Amino acid sequence: EVQVLESGGGWVQPGGSLRLSCAASGFIFSNYAMNWVRQAPGKGLEWVSTIDNGDDRTYYADSVRGRFTVSRDNFKSTLFLQMNSLRDDDTAVYYCARGTPGTIFDYWGQGTLVTV
């Protein structure tokens, strides 16, 4: 069974940093792109970042570029999101999602809440 489980959320002051993790299981992690998607309270979904499999190429939303860094550890089947210079509008539930070719988010974690 495919599972992804986020951790690392919490409360942080504006300007602070936080590192999110996403532990994956039930599939060959290194074969898939991985993604972060967030949802501010009462709002819609916003794509944050993608990291490809193979070449580890990364992509970011304009709202987080230069502040957030996505990375992965294929040996530990874990995805990371390092968030620096956090702002009030970064407050959201952050979801980890597996990416199929073409970057469809086919399996999602339950999310971790970040409050700035």
Place this chain on the structure above:
Amino acid sequence: AIQLTQSPSSLSASVGDRVIITCRASQGISGALAWYQQKPGKAPKFLIYNASSLHSGVPSRFSDSGSGTDFTLTISSLQTEDFATYYCQQFYSYPLTFGGGTKVQI
């Protein structure tokens, strides 16, 4: 960035109704559109993409269509468990974007 506009933003329907949700892209995206369902307090779930490529376990009452700029998600016979918010998402180009959502209410 490609903008996705969903309509309606909300709708009221009854069990057994046929429901159609539309998603319009600000530029052509070929068939690169996916649909998700989200229930309150839960993570989104992937439903379907690319003209009826259903995700595993998704009932066949869900279907999609469209290409270019205009897309639809159809629920052929609404069930109790289908009351939720639905989002479209384009994967044609970065930045990936979502529509604003359509809330399907009783």
